Amino acid sequence: MSFKSKFASNEGMQQDAAINIASIIDCFTVLITYILAAASFLSLGALDAGIAGTDTSPKTAIVSTVPVASMHIHVNEENHMQMNTSVGGQKAQSNVEMAELSDKITVFKTANVNLKTITISAADKVTYLDLVKLVSLLRKLDLSVVFSGKPE
Amino acid sequence: MKFNKFQKKGSHAHAEVELPLAPMASVFTVILVFLIKSASMSVTSITPSADIDLPEVTTVSEIPEALKIQISSSGITVADKPIVEMQDYVPKERTPASEEFSVSKLLEKALQFEKGENKAEQDSKLVIIADKKAPYQLLKQIMSAAANVGFLDLKLVVIGGE
Numbered sequence: 001m002s003f004k005s006k007f008a009s010n011e012g013m014q015q016d017a018a019i020n021i022a023s024i025i026d027c028f029t030v031l032i033t034y035i036l037a038a039a040s041f042l043s044l045g046a047l048d049a050g051i052a053g054t055d056t057s058p059k060t061a062i063v064s065t066v067p068v069a070s071m072h073i074h075v076n077e078e079n080h081m082q083m084n085t086s087v088g089g090q091k092a093q094s095n096v097e098m099a100e101l102s103d104k105i106t107v108f109k110t111a112n113v114n115l116k117t118i119t120i121s122a123a124d125k126v127t128y129l130d131l132v133k134l135v136s137l138l139r140k141l142d143l144s145v146v147f148s149g150k151p152e
Numbered sequence: 153m154k155f156n157k158f159q160k161k162g163s164h165a166h167a168e169v170e171l172p173l174a175p176m177a178s179v180f181t182v183i184l185v186f187l188i189k190s191a192s193m194s195v196t197s198i199t200p201s202a203d204i205d206l207p208e209v210t211t212v213s214e215i216p217e218a219l220k221i222q223i224s225s226s227g228i229t230v231a232d233k234p235i236v237e238m239q240d241y242v243p244k245e246r247t248p249a250s251e252e253f254s255v256s257k258l259l260e261k262a263l264q265f266e267k268g269e270n271k272a273e274q275d276s277k278l279v280i281i282a283d284k285k286a287p288y289q290l291l292k293q294i295m296s297a298a299a300n301v302g303f304l305d306l307k308l309v310v311i312g313g314e
């Protein structure tokens with residue numbers, strides 16, 4: 001009995017119970033503004049590189065008919081580059097500029113498919129920016145980079 | 153007369169014009185969730201110190217969680233601890249003058265200590281956050297110290313994108 005009457009009285013009231021959204025929106029606006037202001041729009045990334053002469057893994061003899069190729073790039077103080085290559089013990093040296101480096105490496109890599117890593121060294125005054133540009137270029141060519149302390 | 157008409161109409165209509173706030177709240181919720189998610193998705197929290205001007209390049213990979221070394225014109229820090237004080241990339245000499253001073257040795261000790269502290273978390277990776285004007289002479293010493301301690305895999309932090 002009491003249940004029925006209680007329900008009936010509820011029907012009679014028919015009130016709209018609405019959540020106050022305005023205050024939630026205020027809160028969200030403040031939060032979004034704060035997050036956007038605090039967010040850093042610079043995307044940081046990393047370039048992979050290694051250090052030469054530190055490979056301690058046991059060597060296994062690889063029998064290959066392809067001559068072993070290696071490349072060493074030395075950057076001098078005027079940002080000119082010296083490219084030292086070795087294919088099956090045959091050494092060669094040439095001077096290259098940054099603009100033509102990509103083409104020269106691509107040609108060398110096509111001729112010597114086993115070239116996977118390039119060693120880099122630089123003069124003392126060469127800046128980190130120049131080295132990073134070089135590393136970035138080599139990484140684009142799908143080559144690993146290792147740093148060396150001395151020119152070859 | 154006209155005014156009367158107006159009054160009459162106004163009192164009669166008295167309709168509440170409400171802004172539909174519910175869809176607005178939904179949109180805001182989506183934006184908020186997206187922003188919070190994207191903020192927490194960045195794997196590492198790297199905040200280079202104010203005096204470090206990072207180089208900009210394209211084609212970069214993600215920065216892994218590893219020991220960080222920062223190189224600025226005023227000094228070198230390892231895991232946010234100042235190790236070497238410098239002025240324009242030239243290390244300030246320590247006193248007493250007789251004590252042999254070597255950036256490489258100092259860094260080696262610091263890296264060794266950090267490696268020992270976080271042995272489980274660290275592997276051979278070392279994140280280098282250097283100013284773009286840092287000379288190779290200094291980087292060489294850092295790399296030498298890192299190699300001696302066993303950090304062979306370098307991650308050079310740059311500004312860039314895919």
